[in-house]
Amino acid sequence: MKPTAECELSKDGTELVVARCPLCGKTHRHGAGEPGTPGYPTLGHRVAHCTTGGGGGGYVLKLREPAT
Structure with a gap:
């Protein structure tokens, strides 16, 4: 089973930001898809941008669920 990485949408909605990678602990960014299209934001499996761990x-x- 692949590890899960919690992410948030960037302020402009174009990127998914992983504040703490479950593999290396660093911040990574992934494309979020096109706002307004079905399936936005695009979640699911992604290749990690790190090579450690x-x-x-x-x-x-x-x-990530918004803070209340």
Whole structure:
């Protein structure tokens, strides 16, 4: 099973920001897809942008719930 990485939409809605990669602990950014299209934002499996910690398999993006 792939690790899960919580992410948030960037302010302009074009990127998904992983504040803490589950593999290396660093911040990564992934494209969010096109606002207004079906399936936006595009979540699911992504290849990690790091090579440490066995990151070759990547992780699954999960949108973080907004703080209340």
